[in-house]
Amino acid sequence: MLIVMRQSASGDDVKKVIDRIESLGWEAKPIPGEERTAIGVLRNPGATDPALFLDIPGVREVIPVSKPYKLVSREMHPEDTVIELGNGKVAIGGEKLVVMAGPCAVESEKQALAIAEEVKKAGASLFRAGAFKPRSSPYSFQGLGKKGLEILAKVREETGLFIVTEATDHEVCDLVEEYADIIQIGTRNMQNYRLLRRAGQAKKPVLLKRGMSATLDEFFMAAEYIMSEGNSQVILCERGIRTFVRHSRNTLDLNAVPYIRRESHLPIVIDPSHAAGRRDQVVPLARASAAVGIHGLLVEVHNNPDKALSDGPQSLYPEQFAQMMQEIRGMNIAV
Ligand code: PEP
Ligand code: MN
Secondary structure, three states: OEEEEOOOOOHHHHHHHHHHHHHOOOEEEEEEOOOOEEEEEEOOOOOOOOHHHHOOOOEEEEEOOOOOOOOOEOOOOOOOOOEEEOOOOEEEOOOOOEEEEEOOEOOOHHHHHHHHHHHHHHOOOEEEOEOOOOOOOOOOOOOOOHHHHHHHHHHHHHHOOEEEEEOOOHHHHHHHHHHOOEEEEOHHHOOOHHHHHHHHOOOOOEEEEOOOOOOHHHHHHHHHHHHHOOOOOEEEEEOOEOOOOOOOOOEOOOOHHHHHHHHEOOOEEEOHHHHHOOHHHHHHHHHHHHHHOOOEEEEEEOOOHHHOOOOHHHOEOHHHHHHHHHHHHHOOOOO
């Protein structure tokens, strides 16, 4: 339920509404807007009688929120959420398409710095690379761990690029929160509710990847877990879902984008690299993603993909990445 106040409502009126909600044992979430304040009601069991609030001065309207994902829903928060990094240097969810690029994994300081320079030159705003890798095989490279995070901090220092990197579990999240600008939750962890709650307590934005077989309702509920802990800075990331096809690693669900934008106020980013799983499809999918109307792209780039310790076959060469950026600019999209 959403209680919308009149423009003329005073702070005291808002407080009365909050007190009433809390006296019923529920939670109040004030949502200040440009023109008026609204107050979300959370943890109320089922349908609630609007008459409980209509007698309070300053209340204009009481709107039932029908979705189970209340904080994620646009019903509760009509304006797009914009997430700022570095005091507005980068804004995710606004007019500009924000590009996050880099290798799948941090392999060495030299590799990370070299790729970071390339993606920066081409116009990326964030550097992506995993220090803790969730690999399908226990025998594959698992990432450099804390050393990888230290390298990422160096990359930020030397290039000014912001850092997005994955937290694979609850303990790793403590470290990632310390080093990263954005905490990534991977597809395999989209329903790791303990980790989602931990990310919800973090003071950094969270990039939440859609589970590879998750419906959008499940995706929204995962984001709701993060937001229900108090972190409203959530970025949704579509990265392809598992289907029967063999011509790509996953299938990029472009239909999800207009649906997400209609249902939720959160920014939406697409990862064409994990959707494709092969280099030749990444740029066309990136163009299609930009055209469908997203807030950002997450792209894997490697300077020596044949020798990459993970996801080499889907990593763009730096020149291809620069070309991709040119093509997107050519679509009249600000990057
Ligand atoms: C990644 O971004 O490198 C990654 C592991 O992605 P996903 O969780 O989408 O597989
Ligand atoms: Mn990868």
